Amino acid sequence: MTTFLGIPRRADAAPDAGPLRGSTTFPKAARTALADTQLRANLGHATRTIRGKRAAVVEEVADWEELRDAGSAIKADVMARLPELLEQLEQNVTARGGVVHWARDAAEANRIVTDLVRATGSREVVKVKSMATQEIGLNEHLAAEGIEAVETDLAELIVQLGGDRPSHILVPAIHRNRAEIRDIFRREMPGIDPAVSDSPRELAMAARAHLRQKFLSARVAVSGANFGVADSGTLTVVESEGNGRMCLTLPRTLITVMGIEKVVPTWRDLEVFLQLLPRSSTGERMNPYTSMWTGVTPGDGPQEFHLVLLDAGRTRALADEVGRAALHCIRCSACLNVCPVYERAGGHAYGSTYPGPIGAVLTPQLTGMGGHADPNASLPYASSLCGACFDACPVKIDIPELLVHLRARAVETEREDRRARHVPPSAEAAAMAAASWVMSGEKRFGLAERALGAGRLLAGKDGRITAAPPPLSGWMRSRDAPAPPEETFRQWWARTHEEEDRT
Amino acid sequence: MRIALFVTCLADALTPEPAKATVALLERLGHEVTFPTAQTCCGQMHTNTGYLREAAPVVRHHVEVFERALADADAVVAPSGSCVGSVRHQHAMVARRAGDEDLARRAEAVAAKTYELSELLVDVLGVTDVGAYYPHRVTYHPTCHSLRMLRVGDRPLQLLRNVRGLRLVELPEAESCCGFGGTFALKNADTSTAMLADKLRNVAATGAEICSAGDSSCLLHIGGGLSRLRVGTRTVHLAEILAATEDSASTAQEGARR
Numbered sequence: 001m002t003t004f005l006g007i008p009r010r011a012d013a014a015p016d017a018g019p020l021r022g023s024t025t026f027p028k029a030a031r032t033a034l035a036d037t038q039l040r041a042n043l044g045h046a047t048r049t050i051r052g053k054r055a056a057v058v059e060e061v062a063d064w065e066e067l068r069d070a071g072s073a074i075k076a077d078v079m080a081r082l083p084e085l086l087e088q089l090e091q092n093v094t095a096r097g098g099v100v101h102w103a104r105d106a107a108e109a110n111r112i113v114t115d116l117v118r119a120t121g122s123r124e125v126v127k128v129k130s131m132a133t134q135e136i137g138l139n140e141h142l143a144a145e146g147i148e149a150v151e152t153d154l155a156e157l158i159v160q161l162g163g164d165r166p167s168h169i170l171v172p173a174i175h176r177n178r179a180e181i182r183d184i185f186r187r188e189m190p191g192i193d194p195a196v197s198d199s200p201r202e203l204a205m206a207a208r209a210h211l212r213q214k215f216l217s218a219r220v221a222v223s224g225a226n227f228g229v230a231d232s233g234t235l236t237v238v239e240s241e242g243n244g245r246m247c248l249t250l251p252r253t254l255i256t257v258m259g260i261e262k263v264v265p266t267w268r269d270l271e272v273f274l275q276l277l278p279r280s281s282t283g284e285r286m287n288p289y290t291s292m293w294t295g296v297t298p299g300d301g302p303q304e305f306h307l308v309l310l311d312a313g314r315t316r317a318l319a320d321e322v323g324r325a326a327l328h329c330i331r332c333s334a335c336l337n338v339c340p341v342y343e344r345a346g347g348h349a350y351g352s353t354y355p356g357p358i359g360a361v362l363t364p365q366l367t368g369m370g371g372h373a374d375p376n377a378s379l380p381y382a383s384s385l386c387g388a389c390f391d392a393c394p395v396k397i398d399i400p401e402l403l404v405h406l407r408a409r410a411v412e413t414e415r416e417d418r419r420a421r422h423v424p425p426s427a428e429a430a431a432m433a434a435a436s437w438v439m440s441g442e443k444r445f446g447l448a449e450r451a452l453g454a455g456r457l458l459a460g461k462d463g464r465i466t467a468a469p470p471p472l473s474g475w476m477r478s479r480d481a482p483a484p485p486e487e488t489f490r491q492w493w494a495r496t497h498e499e500e501d502r503t
Numbered sequence: 504m505r506i507a508l509f510v511t512c513l514a515d516a517l518t519p520e521p522a523k524a525t526v527a528l529l530e531r532l533g534h535e536v537t538f539p540t541a542q543t544c545c546g547q548m549h550t551n552t553g554y555l556r557e558a559a560p561v562v563r564h565h566v567e568v569f570e571r572a573l574a575d576a577d578a579v580v581a582p583s584g585s586c587v588g589s590v591r592h593q594h595a596m597v598a599r600r601a602g603d604e605d606l607a608r609r610a611e612a613v614a615a616k617t618y619e620l621s622e623l624l625v626d627v628l629g630v631t632d633v634g635a636y637y638p639h640r641v642t643y644h645p646t647c648h649s650l651r652m653l654r655v656g657d658r659p660l661q662l663l664r665n666v667r668g669l670r671l672v673e674l675p676e677a678e679s680c681c682g683f684g685g686t687f688a689l690k691n692a693d694t695s696t697a698m699l700a701d702k703l704r705n706v707a708a709t710g711a712e713i714c715s716a717g718d719s720s721c722l723l724h725i726g727g728g729l730s731r732l733r734v735g736t737r738t739v740h741l742a743e744i745l746a747a748t749e750d751s752a753s754t755a756q757e758g759a760r761r
Contacts, residue, residue, distance in 0.1 A: 031693045340680045344697040382691065384684025384698070385551060387651035404593075407553025408600070432549055436557035439512070440564045445543040449516045464730055474692030478699065479727025482517065489510050489519035493526075493538045 014373045019106075019137045020363055022351015025378035030345035039175050039346050046174045050337045053283025054392070061279065070272045071395040075328035078263060079318060085230040085263045086309060092233025096295025098305040105312050106136035112308050113138060113222065113255055114145050120253050120304075122147075122219045128237060128244040129153035130224025131169060131331055132257045132310055135353045135366075138222070149222065150214050152243035154207050161188035167347025167355060169333040170281050175346055178203065211243060221247040221302070225258040226330070227273060228307070231266045234294045235307065238277060238287045248291045254302035259310050261327040273330060276394035281332035313366030322405045326362045328395045333358075335389035335399060341382055350382065351375050357389035361402040369410055371417045372426070380406035428471075449488050459483030504628065505535045507572040509581040509590075509617065511719070512544035518719045521582045521740035525620060528633060528746040529580070539572040547589035550597055552686045559601040562594050566606060569613045578627055579617040582742045583718050584649030587619040592652055619649060620742055621658040621717060631661045637747045638668030641739075642711035644702070644725065646718045647680050659717055659741055666744060672709040676701070683724035699728045707734050717741045
C-alpha cells in the first residue's frame with residue numbers, strides 16, 4: 001500500500017489560490033453560496049432536469065451494468081500501462097504528421113502552447129471547451145502574453161463574457177439562468193441587438209452571429225480531448241453545438257491539450273465510452289457531434305497539429321493505489337448532477353476547475369493536500385457519503401471509498417505537519433483518540449455511557465436538547481437532540497435478560 | 504435461530520427503543536436473542552472522518568466480541584443500515600490499512616454473518632409479515648447506506664406493507680440523503696441543514712404522522728429538524744413499528760412521551 005502524502009506544507013499557511021484551489025475552505029464557501037437564492041433555484045432546476053434525462057436514457061440500455069464494468073476495466077488497464085500507451089500514442093501521432101509535446105505541469109503546458117501560437121504570428125485563438133486548459137489557466141496565461149483566447153462553447157462563452165468562473169464540468173454556466181445570460185450578452189457582446197429577448201433561440205442566434213466571425217478569421221484553435229487512441233493516434237472530441245467541429249476543421253493550426261489519463265488502448269474501446277459518455281453527461285443517446293482526427297491530412301483540415309500531453313499531478317495520483325481510480329473519470333459530470341451537496345452549494349464552493357464529488361477526490365490528488373489551512377484539504381469532507389455518485393458513475397469510480405481514503409490522508413498530513421512543528425494534536429484529533437480508547441474497551445465504554453446520561457440536565461421539559469457547545473453547536477442551529485434516556489439499552493438488558501446471557 | 508444483537512453505540516446510549524423493539528420482535532417470532540455485553544461501537548465515526556489509525560482498535564474489539572458471539576449464534580443483527588454497512592464494507596479495509604491481514608479475514612467472516620434488520624427478516628428468516636399492528640399514517644425514508652451500500656431495496660417496504668392498520672404514504676424524493684452523514688453534519692453544518700430542509704419539506708408534504716427509517720442516526724437528524732419546526736410528524740424506527748402489536752398498541756403513545 002502506497003501512502004503518498006504530497007509535498008509537506010506548513011498547516012498554518014494557506015497555499016495560493018488558482019484554477020485548482022479556491023481561497024477559502026468548502027464549508028465557508030458553501031455557506032455563502034447557500035444564501036444565494038437565485039443560485040439555489042437555478043441549480044435545483046438544472047440538476048433535476050439533467051438527472052431525469054439521464055435516468056431515462058440509462059434505463060433503456062439493457063447492458064448498462066456490463067458497459068460500466070467494461071469502462072472500468074479498460075480504465076484500470078490504461079492506468080496499469082500508461083507509459084507504454086502514451087509512447088504508442090506519440091509514435092502514431094508523429095507518424096501521421098502531428099507533433100507531440102510533453103508537459104510536466106501547468107506552467108510547462110502554458111509555455112508550450114504560447115510558443116506554438118506565437119510561432120504562427122496569430123494574436124487570437126478559438127477554443128473548444130476543454131477541462132485541461134481550464135485546469136492550467138491557459139486563457140489567463142495567453143491574455144498575459146497578449147493573445148486573446150475566445151471560448152466558442154455557448155456556456156463557456158457566457159462564463160467568459162461574464163468575467164465568471166465555470167461551476168460545472170459539462171454545463172459551466174449552470175449557475176446562470178436565461179435572464180442573467182441575456183444581461184451578460186447585452187453588456188458584453190459587441191453589436192448585439194439590445195432588444196434581444198431571453199428566449200433560448202434568440203440568445204443562441206446572438207451567440208452564433210458573434211462566434212461565426214471568430215471561426216472565419218481564426219488561424220489557430222486550441223482544444224482538449226475526450227479520448228486519445230493509442231493504436232491509431234486518433235484524437236476525439238464529443239460535443240453538442242458544432243462549435244468544436246468548426247474549431248477542429250477551419251483553422252490552419254490545431255493545438256490539443258490532453259491529460260495523460262485520457263489515452264485508451266484501441267479504437268474499439270471507443271465503442272464502450274461513446275455509449276457511456278453521452279447518456280451519462282447530457283442524457284442523450286448520442287451526442288450531436290463526434291470529431292475524430294489522426295495527425296494531419298494534406299489539403300483537408302488543419303495542416304499543423306500539436307498534441308500537448310499534460311501530467312500536472314496525474315503521475316502523483318497514479319502512485320496512490322486507491323486514489324488512482326479518480327483518473328478513470330471521463331468528465332461526464334453525472335456525479336455532480338446527482339450529488340445533494342453539489343446541488344445546494346454549487347460548483348464555485350469547491351474552488352476548483354473540477355467541482356462536485358469527482359472534484360472532491362481528483363483536485364486534492366492533483367494539487368496535493370496541505371494541513372487544515374489548505375482549502376483543498378476540506379474537499380474530501382464535502383460529502384455526506386450518500387453514495388449517489390458511485391451509482392451514477394459510468395466507469396464505476398467508488399467515490400465514497402476514495403473520499404474516506406483522502407480523508408485519511410488529510411488526517412495523516414495534518415498529524416505529520418503538527419509533529420514536525422512540535423504543535424499538539426488538533427482538538428478533533430484529540431477527541432478522536434480519546435473516543436477510540438473509550439470504544440475499544442467495554443468497561444471504559446460502559447462508564448462513558450453512564451457519564452453521557454448527565455446530558456439529561458441539558459434537556460428542557462419536553463425532553464429535547466436545543467443548545468450545546470461546539471462542535472455540537474452547528475447541529476443545534478437547525479436541529480434538536482433527544483435527552484439521553486434514563487436507562488441505556490445495556491442497563492435495560494441487564495434488568496430484563498440478565499440471568500440468561502453472560503458473554 | 505439464535506441471533507446476537509449488535510445494538511450499535513448510538514442506540515445503546517441515546518435511542519434504546521429501536522434496540523429493545525428488535526429484541527421484542529425477534530423473540531416474538533420465536534428466536535433467541537443474545538446480547539454480547541462487551542460490545543462497544545463499529546468505529547464508523549473514526550473511519551468516515553479519516554481517523555483510520557484510531558478506528559483500528561475499535562474494529563478489532565468489535566471483531567473479537569462478535570467472533571466469540573458467533574461461536575454459539577447463527578447470525579448478528581443490527582437495527583442500523585449504516586453500522587452494518589461499516590462492518591461489511593469498511594472493517595476489513597481498516598484492518599488491512601493497519602497491516603493486519605489476519606484481522607481483515609476475521610472481520611470478513613464476522614461481516615458475512617452480520618445483517619441489517621430487514622435483511623435478516625426477509626432474507627434469512629424468510630418472513631415479510633411479522634404480525635405487527637400499527638394504526639398510523641407512515642412515510643418511509645430508505646436511508647443512503649441501506650439503499651446504496653447494503654442494497655436492501657424494498658425489503659423494509661415489504662415488511663411495512665404487511666403491518667395491519669398501517670397506511671404507507673410514499674415519500675417524494677425518498678432516495679435523497681437527509682444530510683446527516685455523521686461528522687458531515689458538524690463539519691458542513693450549513694450544507695447539511697440545506698439538505699435537511701428539503702427532506703423535511705418532503706416529509707411534511709406526505710401529511711404522515713410518522714416518518715420511519717431503518718437507522719437511528721438518520722432519524723435523529725430528521726427528527727431533530729421536525730421537532731424544531733413543530734411539523735407534527737415524529738420519527739419512529741422500523742423496528743418499533745414491526746414490534747408493535749394489538750396488545751402493545753400503546754407503543755406510539757410511549758414514543759410520543761419520549
